[in-house]
Structure formats: C-alpha cells, structure tokens
Amino acid sequence: MKKITLGIIGGGRIGKLHAENLVRLPEIEIKTISDLFAEQVKEWANHIGIQHVTNDYKEVLQDPEIDAVFVCSPTDTHIQIIIEAAKAGKHIFCEKPISFNVSESLNAIEVVKETGVKLQVGFNRRFDHNFKKVRETVASGKIGDPHIIKVTSRDPHPPHEEYIKGSGGLFIDMAIHDFDIARFVSGSDVEEVYVQGAVLVDPVFAAYGDIDTAITTLRFTNGAIGVIDNSRKAAYGYDQRVEVFGSKGSVTIKNDQPTTAEISTEEGVYQDKPKHFFLERYQEAYIEEVKIFVDCVLNGKDVPVNSNDGLQAELIAHAAKKSLEEKRPVKISEIVGNIKINV
Amino acid sequence: MKKITLGIIGGGRIGKLHAENLVRLPEIEIKTISDLFAEQVKEWANHIGIQHVTNDYKEVLQDPEIDAVFVCSPTDTHIQIIIEAAKAGKHIFCEKPISFNVSESLNAIEVVKETGVKLQVGFNRRFDHNFKKVRETVASGKIGDPHIIKVTSRDPHPPHEEYIKGSGGLFIDMAIHDFDIARFVSGSDVEEVYVQGAVLVDPVFAAYGDIDTAITTLRFTNGAIGVIDNSRKAAYGYDQRVEVFGSKGSVTIKNDQPTTAEISTEEGVYQDKPKHFFLERYQEAYIEEVKIFVDCVLNGKDVPVNSNDGLQAELIAHAAKKSLEEKRPVKISEIVGNIKINV
C-alpha cells in the first residue's frame, strides 16, 4: 500500500482532533507533532502512537521524510509556516482562516502556487452529510436556479474572553464558515455584502470592538441573493441550518439531533436539542475532510477546498467588517483593490 | 334551490353538534328537534333558529314535511326509531352503533332495505382530511397491496362512570370507529379477530366487566393483517394515527396539532400536544359528513357509509368481545352464525 508521512504543527484542540482522526487511516503515518509547549502534548501524543514531539515546527518542515503538514497553530503564525512549508515542498492542510490579512494571504497563496504543493483549507462543513446533500441537490438542478440562500449559524455559548480578544472578530473567526458554505451551496462567488450587527449576548464583545449577533446580506455573482444570521449564543445548542430556494423548489437542512425520540406528556411533545457543538455535530465531517486530503496527496488529485476558497471566504469576512464599520453595503472588489488574485 | 327539511331526534351533545353544522347549509331547514327533556333544549334550539321542539320523536316521524331524520338518541332506542322512520319513508342519518345487538341491527337493516330509504351511519372519521388521504393513497395503488394495517386510537381521558355503565364496552363504544377505519383504509372486510385486553387506566372499568386498554389483531379477507391499539387515557391528548404498509411502500398519518410552532430552549425542543379530543380533531369531518348526507338525499346518490358498513363494524366489535372473553381468535362468521346478511 502507498503511504504518506505527516507532521502536525500545533497540538491544540483542533490539532489533536485531526491527529486522532488521522491515526486511524492505514495509509498514513504521523511522524512528528510540534507545539510550543511540547511537554504538555507528549503524553497524549505517545498514547495515540505519535513518537516524536518537538517544540520547533521547523523540525517538521525540514524532515525529508514528511510529505505533508497540518497547520493547526494560531492564525497569526499561518502565513510564515505556509510559506516555509511550501518552499520545503510539503503539501499543506491549513485551518481557517489562512490569515487575518488579505495581502498576506495573497502572498502565501502565490508561494503555494509557485511551488506546486497542494493546499487544502479546513472548511469542514463541506464534508458534512447535510451540507453535501444541499450542494448535490442544487447541482442536480432539482430546485432550478438558486434565488435565495439562507444560512443560520449560532453557537451554543460564546467563547471565553481570552479567545474573543484574539479571534479577529465574529466575521473572520465564526461567520467565515458560513461565507464558505454560502459559496459552496450556491456554486457562486459573492460580490457585495451588507451587515446589520449588534451586541445582544454579552457586552464583553463590545469591549473588544466585536459583535455577537449579525445579519449579513449577500449578493452573488450569479444574481442570487442571500442572508446569514449569526449568534454567539443559542440557549438550545448549536444551530446549523441552510436553505436554498430556487426557481423550481427549495432544499432545507435541519439540525442533527442525538436521537429521534419524541416524548409526549401532559406538558407537550418534546424532542432532543441539536447535537451540542461542532465536535459532536461535525465529527464525521472532520474525518471525511482529512481522508480526502490524504487521498488527494497520495493520488495527485485536486483538493476540494483550495487556496481560492480560503481567500474568497476571507474577502467576504473583510467586506462584512467594513460594512459594519461604515454602515453601508460593501463590494468585494473594494477589499482586494488592485491586487491581482492569481489562484 | 332544491331544499330538504330535517328533524333531529335527540338533543344531546352529538345531536346539537349535527344541528349546529346543518343550520349553516343553505339547502336544508331543520323543522323540529325532539328530546325527552325538551325544555332543556329549547333555548339552544331557538337560538340557532329551530322553532319547533318536542319531547316526542314520533311527532318528527309523522310530520309529512320532514324528508330525513338524524337519529342522535341513546343507542338502545336506535332500532325502534330506525324502523319507524324507515316505515314513515324518512331518510336516516344514524349515530354509531346501530345497536348493541346484531340480530336487532340486522332486523332494522332489513326494514331499511325494504322501504328503500337511505341510511348513513355516523362514522365521521371517514370524512377527516387525514383518513381520506390514507384511503386515497391506498386506492391509488401508490403503496401497492396492503399487507399491514395499524390503527392507534386513544382518548385523552376516560368517560365518567355513568357513561361507562351504559356504553356497551370499549369495543362497541370506542373501538367501533377503528374497526370501521380499518375496513375503510384497507378496502377489505375483516374475517378474524384476536384481542389482548387489560385494565390499566382505572379499575372502574373492571367493575363493569369492561377494559380500558386493548390490542386487537385483525385478519382481513384480502389477506392483509392488522392491529389496533386502544387506550381510554393518553396523558398527552387524543391520539389518532393510522399506518398502511403495502408491497410498494407505506402511508402514515400523524395527529393534528393546534399550531406548527416549535419552541427550542435549554430544556429541549417542544411542540403542541395533539388537538384535544374528537370535537376539536374532527370538527371539519362532522361538517363534511352531514353535507354529504344532505347531498345524497337531495340528489339521490348512494350514501358513503351505509347499513353494511355499520353492521360490519358491529360484527367486529362483537367478535372482539368474544375473543376477550374466550381468550382465543374468533372468526366473524362465528358471530353471525346462520343469519343471512342481506345488505
């Protein structure tokens, strides 16, 4: 069997998640994991069978045996690592967002392009059973041309204050997944964004110039229009729904629930709340996305979520932020200015 | 416009219900209502525009202006009234059951047949939107040949003790509707019955030789098999569901709910309980059944629920009772013995 050797950069929550999903695949071996706090990661790493733990990511990049790396370190380190990894000829799986800064992202993407390595961005929802079904239904033509795209995306609870501080804000941190899903299900790029935002969940967001509630209107290049509503806190749990309405019908997805049980009593008819949060809801999708990345690297296929997908979602996030600040609709073209997007 | 003149015999709950639905129809006039306690009915009758109230049902039957009568008196008076009404040439809408006794029912049906009047039995559920849809789906062939018929029928609360005493028991009083529905949706007669019954809701049922919970297995003449489950008390309300499973698929109906609202909180996702009881659930069906009866009388059409339908449901009820008593499957042919059913 053909095999590939992987390195993981960043042993936080998401790095661990990917590692645990990857070690189950017979066609890969994780040789090394790097983390600034290597000592804290060691026991876990050994337990799942990763022998080598380092606090220097360059060790991963310089190892000639390693074919591909997972970039799971903090966002502000992505650009440097991507560029070095690409120059070292490693294929790259990078968590979202590529960076907080469009020109830096463009720069890194340019290097990726020149070196010819693969780069897959971690938009895991594209691999979820429900979202895939929406895309397939739209692509099949069953509901005709898309007219209206609606995305609901609400977290069960806000992140802690430390996280908010460095998150880059609701759009680049949270809604970026929804921007990607909007492009994915519609099969179209976005050309204009308008945001109506608010701080309704917790004033701490205002303290960092952030918001916790937003309605974002989108205009797509294919003529469709769309809307995303976000909240940092849904009392009933993780709310992840999509609707595409087209000339011949619509497709909607509801939340996944832990069970299909319905309990009827004098008080009413009850069902389970949605699956708690992203780890439960997207468990299978996380497995699927790394399987496909491994397959692309092994068999020279194009990755399903490429640099351009990563970039486009970032552009929408930046336009959304600008719209919020300037209280007006903002065109994507206002963000990229004269920079040539070459991906 | 052609018009018909009606009389109502029995001003109890169901007599009032029919009267109130009938007075809305421009093509009828209710001339007289009779009730043993005429004084108690008078104010209500006048309020809805019925001028003539009597305590003697014979007045209704002897009135040459009256074309048809609604028999809404207690079950033990049905036979006599049906026979007299038929002989007086009145068309008859009779509440279920025709009687508590098969040979009496057969006798009355014979008279109805001889006199040529129409007799419609009050199996209102056949006119309900959901049950009709099940019948239409089966009849369309969409789900192929029926293999399994399942009926759930549970009341929100038991009747009071006085009622239980004279009800004739769970099968002839309550499940008779379900026996009719089983025949209706399957398009087939029943040939054998087996009952597993219990007193689980209230010991008062046992005191009157009755049960409050039952599972009744049916074998149909077309080869299908079926099951009905009954309870005199569902804490969450009136439960009225049906499923027909066939060679090409199935059709199921759920309960009607007052609203489609879904409320999601920390505790779970909840919906309304089913519509409370038969008055709420079958409001439209009650209107529909009398409209159709009026149309049949006015335009000489065959009634949709005839003497035979009334009789067959009774036969199943008697077989069910015998099965419960003798703890064995009972054939419908055991009930009718050598009596010739001539309808």
Added chain:
Amino acid sequence: MKKITLGIIGGGRIGKLHAENLVRLPEIEIKTISDLFAEQVKEWANHIGIQHVTNDYKEVLQDPEIDAVFVCSPTDTHIQIIIEAAKAGKHIFCEKPISFNVSESLNAIEVVKETGVKLQVGFNRRFDHNFKKVRETVASGKIGDPHIIKVTSRDPHPPHEEYIKGSGGLFIDMAIHDFDIARFVSGSDVEEVYVQGAVLVDPVFAAYGDIDTAITTLRFTNGAIGVIDNSRKAAYGYDQRVEVFGSKGSVTIKNDQPTTAEISTEEGVYQDKPKHFFLERYQEAYIEEVKIFVDCVLNGKDVPVNSNDGLQAELIAHAAKKSLEEKRPVKISEIVGNIKINV
C-alpha cells in the same frame, strides 16, 4: 342580542370573502354592498342573503342604520372613503394598505382620530393560529429577549400583469404583511431598513420598476435585528414561516399542510405541499379578524390592529423602496420627516 348593521364597500375577491364570513355571525346584518359594477355582484349578494346592492358607496355611508363599513375597494380609493366614513360616524375595517402615500394616510388617520370612530386594518395574519402562538411565546418571556426575527414569505405564483402594474410594488403590496408581522411578533417598532432585491422570477416585474425577490434587513427600536425574504413564486406553494430567536431560546412556525400524511416508497418519503395560497392558509384567520372587529364595535373595545399599525407597516414599506432605489440602509425617520405622527 345586540346587533350591528354593516355595509361592504367593494365586492371584489376580498370583499366577497369578508361578506361570506360575516353573514355567518348571528350578531351582524349586512344591509348593503356597493361596487362600481353592482350588476356583476348582485346574484352572489342575494345568494348569501344581502338584499341591497348599489354602485354608489356614498349610499352606504349615508345610511343612518349602518354602524360600520368594510373598505374593500381598490387602494387608491381608500383615503377618500375612510375620511367620508369617519365623518359619517361609521366604524371602519380597512384592507391593507391604508394608502400608497404616507401623508395621505396620516391625513386620514387624523380624521379617524378626531371623529373617534374605530379603524381596524386588515392584517389578517395576526389572527392565524401559528402567528398568534409566536407572539404569545415571545410575550410570555419563554424565549427571553428577542435578538433575531426571521420571516419567510413567498407566494405560490406571481400575480397577473394588470395587477403588478397597479400593486404599488412588492413592498407595499406583499411584504407589508411581513412588516406588520415583524412588528407583531417582536413587540417592537422598526427604525432602519436595508433591501437587497432582484428580478429573478419574471422580467415583467422589471418592466414596471418592480422586483420579485427581496431580502430585507430590519433594525428594531428594541435593539433586535431581523430579516424578511420574499419571492413572488415558490414552486411548492405558499411559504409562510417565522422564527424569533431570543436570549433564552427560539420559536419557529412551519407551513400548514392539508394533511399530516407521510408516504414512503422506494423513491423517498413524501409529504403534502403547504396549503395552496392565502385563501386556504388564512381561512380561519379571516374569520377571526372580522369576528373581533365586530366584537370591538359592539362592545366598545380597542381594535387589535389600529391606524398606527397600518401606518407603521407602510412606513417600513416606503423605507424599503427607498433603500432599494438608493442602495443603502434607510431610517424610518427619513420617510416621515417632520410630519408629526399623531396616533
């Protein structure tokens, strides 16, 4: 029994609908109906028991026996009729919108106020079982403070070209109901509007300067934000859903369906489409709204949908139109300018 005498002005579709619902109420009498084409209305009117038909609405207004009038004539006649009716001391039930022009509406409302007659605006959806349940749930505090209000409102098919021409456009003709519902369920006024609109259903809309698809973002005075999506054509039928998301949970309503049947075959699991259009969907709500109006007039109660409700929905519609034209968020205060709203 206390009774009131009514006149109907306008015997088109909605005038007939109201008349047919009203004649069932024992506490009213419809004395007269006026329509420019009285001859075309006569047969229908007599059939349901209205004896007097005229082509001059002034006859209705000058009749001292008439207590209240239903204004069901074309929108451009509303103002004149309202003013004359109010001056004649008649209570008024007026179809939406009051007028196409804010200052005219304000003018008429002023006269209504001075004369002290009641004016109820025909926002029938407030009386629908589902929408009422949403309002009750929000008002009960069960879902906490409203954060996000979402309304989906799509017609099963576009109106014919003649209608489009004189409709006043998507906002004042169709979405006005949704603007009212947004105020109703949130319990708050709207202060800012932004529209992203498109012509995706039929180019005929563009020919009249209209659109057929819109996403309208709302900012409420209580801090909540909201979004309405409209389409003039949903292939699967009339789509009328609402969601209110709050600090403690959410409440959503789905469409009503003709039956609860679920058919499972090799091809999938099928349910009915939603009830076809507003006549089917809001049948009960239309009955309820006129019952309540009659009760308010008879018993001197405040009407549940008053002049201010009519006005506020119009203001939102005008702001939406301005937003579409000027491609920017528009404040409600920009519409009313210095005009004092005195209701």
Added chain:
Amino acid sequence: MKKITLGIIGGGRIGKLHAENLVRLPEIEIKTISDLFAEQVKEWANHIGIQHVTNDYKEVLQDPEIDAVFVCSPTDTHIQIIIEAAKAGKHIFCEKPISFNVSESLNAIEVVKETGVKLQVGFNRRFDHNFKKVRETVASGKIGDPHIIKVTSRDPHPPHEEYIKGSGGLFIDMAIHDFDIARFVSGSDVEEVYVQGAVLVDPVFAAYGDIDTAITTLRFTNGAIGVIDNSRKAAYGYDQRVEVFGSKGSVTIKNDQPTTAEISTEEGVYQDKPKHFFLERYQEAYIEEVKIFVDCVLNGKDVPVNSNDGLQAELIAHAAKKSLEEKRPVKISEIVGNIKINV
C-alpha cells in the same frame, strides 16, 4: 494499560464487522481468527492486522493467551463452541440466537454458569442511541407505567433462498431482536404470545414453512401488553421504530435518515428514506456493544445482555412459532415445560 487478547470464531459478515470494530480499540489485540474457509479470510485479516488465521476453531480455544472469543459461526455450531469455550475459561460474546433449540441453549447456559465465564449475547440494538433513549425514558418514570409497547421491524428486502432455508424462520432469525427490544424497553418479561402471520412478500417463504409478515401480540408479566409487526420487505428501506405508551405519556422513536434534508418542489415535500439496512443503521451500536463487552471482561463487570436475555428472547420466538402453528395464544411456560431455568 491493561489489555485483553481476543479470538474470533467465524469470518463471515458479522465476524468481519466485529473484528473491524475491535481492532480500533487500543485495549485489545485480536490474535487469531478461525474460519472453515481460512484461505478466503486471510487477506482481509492481514490487512486489518490479524496475523493468525486458522480453519480450526479449537486452536483459538486452546490458546492460553486468548482471554475471550467472539462466536460468529453459523447458529448450529454455537452450542458446541460455547460449551468448549466456557470449559476452556474463555469469556464469550455470542451472536444471536444462542441456538435453535431451547434445551440445548439451557444446557450451554448451565455450563457457562458453572465455569463462571462471562457470556454476552449480540443484541446490538440495545446499544443504539434511539433504543437506549426509549429505555432511559421509561426507566426515568417520565411516561409512568408502561401500558402498551409497539415495535415495528421491517427489512428492506428478503434474504436469498439459501439463507431462508437455514434461518430457523422469521421468529428465531429476525423477530428475536424485537422480542429482546420489547423486554428491554418495557423492563419486563413476556408471559404470553399470539401471532397472526402471512406470506405476502414472496411465496418462497411458504415453501420452507416460513412466513414473511407477522403481527405478534405480547402480554408482559408486569401487566403491559404489546405488539410487534414484522415484514421481510419494506420498499422504502429498513424500518425500525418503537413506541412505549404509559400512564403519563409516551415515547416514540423514528427511523434514522442519512440526512435531514427536505426538498420541496411542485410534486411535494420529500425527505430521505431511512438508513438502508442494519449495517448502516446500527454501525455505532455494533461498535458500542463490543466496547462494552471488552470493558466488562477487562474490569470484571456484569455484561449488559446476558444468558438469560438470550434465552428469554428464544423462548418468545418458540412460543410465537407454536402460536402460528396452533392458531392460538401460547404461554411462555408452555415452551419451557418442566425444564428448570437456572440462570
């Protein structure tokens, strides 16, 4: 970490399934797999990391390093293997049914008891998220005392003729799972059974003295009554539903679907069919049951599905068969006669 060493006896579909789920557990090692056709199994075994493959199950039982065995061979070999395994001191996970013959099962269970090894029976559905939730709801008292238990269990397609021939019939092969579930969710044994069966799917069943459609009525020792409906072919897929109705309410579970998508078009509103068959539907339950068995062996816990559970389900199956043959209700006590059940 404590570890246990396993052997698998039988490398057919279910043996492979268990092996593939087991190899993912860090706390086990599968040392040997035995299959009569060892050559056909070898490649697959090596691929998943099992080095040793033999055609003689005795090699597994005689290996002192092996702690526990999975008995996945044909049913008619179970008794001999269980007895030998127990005598060799191996813990046993045995696929259902233990055997086709009650006295043989009793005999084997006696040996298991004497030797003190653990025996878990492969009733996988008890570990399914939905069925577990039903059991938990009943056990919590939320729905009060169970009155009616309903189980629907239909396969998407019949097995091939070879399988039917040796299956032991619908009750011992297929419905045995439902008998176990009825005991599991009700928390009660069964004391009487009545069957109404039919051949409606395919006459091939009649050729082997078998049926393909059945309605089985149950009386439980706790007073509740129940019904199971089975079909060998549901056109729309695997149908696995349960309802428990009690004095305070009910709990029902629906089928799992591959996605939550709802597609609305002119033709109607449709959803996915249920997950195809048991491999898809119970994927997680199969993993869960072996995890728990391993945990019980490692940590000396009682197995959650023991010999008695295996036996009781068999007794119900035999009573059901007798009821079908003799067309009468059959008591469980008629099956075990004077044999002393010592488990």
